[in-house]
Amino acid sequence: FNFVEELLPKEINAFDREFIKDVERKVKEKLEREIKDTVEYVQEEYGADIFHFNLAMMRYEPKVWEEIEEEWHDIFPTVNVDINADIDIRLVGLIK
Numbered sequence: 001f002n003f004v005e006e007l008l009p010k011e012i013n014a015f016d017r018e019f020i021k022d023v024e025r026k027v028k029e030k031l032e033r034e035i036k037d038t039v040e041y042v043q044e045e046y047g048a049d050i051f052h053f054n055l056a057m058m059r060y061e062p063k064v065w066e067e068i069e070e071e072w073h074d075i076f077p078t079v080n081v082d083i084n085a086d087i088d089i090r091l092v093g094l095i096k
Contacts, residue, residue, distance in 0.1 A: 020089050028087040035083045047077040 013019060042050055054072055057065040068075055 024087045031085045032083045043077045
C-alpha cells in the first residue's frame with residue numbers, strides 16, 4: 001500500500017529506521033489479523049477449503065494426508081491456521 005507522509009505530524013520523520021520498523025510491525029499485525037479473520041470466516045460460513053490447504057498437506061505431509069483425506073471436509077472447518085506475514089518496507093521516497 002502507499003503510505004503518505006503528509007498525513008504525519010511534522011515532528012515524525014518517515015525516513016527514520018525506528019519509525020519504519022514500527023510501521024512494519026503495525027502492518028504485519030493488521031495483515032495477519034485480516035488473513036486469520038478471512039480464513040476463520042470461510043471455515044465457519046462455508047467449510048470449503050478455497051485456500052487449497054489440502055494441496056499443501058498432499059505435498060508436504062503425504063502420509064498424514066492419506067489418513068485424513070476422506071474426512072477432510074469435516075476436518076477443515078476445525079483446523080487452526082497460524083499466519084506469519086513478513087513485512088519489509090524497502091522503498092521510502094518523496095512524491096511530488
